[in-house]
Amino acid sequence: MGEKASTSDLQQLWANLKMNDAGSLKLLMEYTYGLMFGYGSKFSDNKEFIQDCIQDVFIAIWQHRATLVVPDSPKGYLLTSLRRKMINNGAKNSWVPIDSLYNFDPEQDISLDYIVFGHEEVATQMRLLNSLLARLSERQREVIYLRFYQNLSRNEIAEIMNISGQSVSNILQKALHSLRKLWPVGHALLLCLWSLAV
Known part of the structure; x- marks a missing residue:
């Protein structure tokens, strides 16, 4: 995988993490962190809040890895999860309309x-x-x-x-x-x- 991971690369990492490969979770985070942070910053100017929400998304993925299906669009899944996490946690933080x-x-x-x-x-x-x-x-x-x-x-x-x-x-x-x-x-x-x- 290069600097930018393709959808199939991300799906392979996802499949590997389902088999308890923590290294694949780490790579998935590395490849998608910038995308997620950029999207999260459209909703909040609180960097720590965005980082916490991203971390919460990946913790939930790891905790539920056995039951998660490899998504057709890992990027879409991650952005959806981040958006929901930010909305759910937004009342407690500096949510930006x-x-x-x-x-x-x-x-x-x-x-x-x-x-x-x-x-x-x-x-x-x-x-x-x-x-x-x-x-x-x-x-x-x-x-x-x-x-x-x-x-x-x-x-x-x-x-x-x-x-x-x-x-x-x-x-x-x-x-x-x-x-x-x-x-x-x-x-x-x-x-x-x-x-x-x-």
Whole structure:
């Protein structure tokens, strides 16, 4: 496995941990921690709270490993579990309403490489996109984040958000329609969005 683990790699680790392989649990955590922390930070600005919830998810997986089925989408399963854990524990901690989550900081979201290596136009488009994303509904922003920032499938997003796949498609289509209406002529909106998935 490389730096990024494929779905089949994660499924293999999951199968191994079901057979009491603690090393596979450790690798699963290492490969998915950044993804989970990034998603968790969309709901809370309390880093310790996010870390505790991630740890709780993996503790629960280890405790119930014998009865868990290897999921079709380990990433989807982990993000769903984290979201639920954060909601359940949120009343006791600094829960941030989802409405305030997707005010992306362009300086944080845009790689310095774009600016340093002469890609100012891309950086400008990304800033514009971030400002337009702030105008979408909270559900639209969450679907956009999961689809284009985390590169998850429609079914994975449906599982995470606890809605149907058709609802995900509808929300995504409405979000893209809204962005197209707001996006200035001459800018490549879809190219900008798809560049996030790389």
